[in-house]
Amino acid sequence: MNLYGATYDRIQLLRHVGDISQIAHAKMYQLTDGNEKGVDAIDFRTGSGLNFTVLPSRGLDVSYAEYQGIPLCWRSSTGDVNPAHYEPGGLGWLRSFYGGLLTTCGMRQVGVPNEDDDEALGLHGRVSHIPAKNVWVDSRWEGQRYMLWAQGKVKETAALGENLSRTRRIWTELGSRTLHIEDIVENLGYQDSPHMYLFHINVGFPILTQDSELLAPSSQVTPRDEQAAANLNNYNLCEPPTVDFQEQAFYHEMEPDVDNHIHVALVNRRFNNGQGIGVSVRYHKTQFPNFVQWKMCGEGTYVFGLEPSNCGVEGRAKERERGTLQYIEPGGRRHYEVEIGVLTSNAEIDALEEKIAQTQN
Secondary structure (H helix, E strand, C coil), X not given: CEECCEECCHHHHHCCCCCHHHCCEEEEEECCCHHHCCCEEEEEECCCCEEEEEEHHHCCEEEEEEECCEECECECCCCCCCHHHCCCCCCHHHHHCCECCEEEEEECCCECCEEECCEEECCCCCHHHCCCEEEEEEEEEECCEEEEEEEXXXXXXXXXXXXXXXXXXXXXXXXXXXXXXXXXXXXXXXXXXXXXXXXXXXXXXXXXXXXXXXXXXXXXXEECCHHHHCCHHHCCECCCCECCCCCEEEEEEECCCCCCEEEEEEEECCHHHHCCEEEEEEEECCXXXXXXXXXXXXXXXXXXXXXXXXXXXXXXXXXXXXXXXXXXXXXXXXXXXXXXXXXXXXXXXXXXHHHHHHHCC
């Protein structure tokens, strides 16, 4: 393995430390103050400079990530709010939306508040506010690789209603600049259940600046509304923080590679005097046939969303109206796998751009 500019095998590395946690670990703890009190958290350190925080109390989402001290994600003003303070109606979700590297939306509703099948549905669904059960945090050597992971289950369920279960495993390894998210969503009930699912990946400053650019194998880009349509020519570029900026969303039709994977990234080639940096996302098009781009260049709300999904963001009623609403049958399963990585130089950015270009030929 490569660490700190040198190459080590397992024995060589362990001779240098009292315990491997000196270099890499996954450590669980609890927040104790304010509206965050009682929130369970897990800090991952990989030894490469990639560090991130997972919140079991918030559906095992990723509330923060950094690389060598450089923030990778946008953080809102709410903090890591305890789910007991969740306001499910209307836009109440925003009062506890911390942003972070990953906030999951779903599992039965994504997008704007709406009413569907006599059910009032709030913004983006409940899954990010459901505490995980059977949480397992551990690490171990597998040959020359030191693996770190967190795993747990979230149930979105109601008496006389839906019964969905999601098992999530987040893992990485010593020396890695990538984290992996693997989800299995199951319908444990006895009726078909609507299923909407979206990974809200939120890239922020300093990767996001007016010099940033979206790289994506897009064959078609469709604005969500008139506000986005007016800025379609610049959908892939960013502005500086702007007074009264109105959010824009774009739907992308993506071209996969030979393995049916999609590669997208937000990159900043001028970062650190031209060194370059970026956040990349890789996912399977069969699992996530849609991609939503969220562009929000406001003051304080300065964030660029990369959002693989199986749906749009206009709510379940609109999805049903269009005939695109997905369902999980009783006993059915849906699998989702996403990788989020760090591009550390313009050479790596150029290599990814070339890979994306090959899928569009």
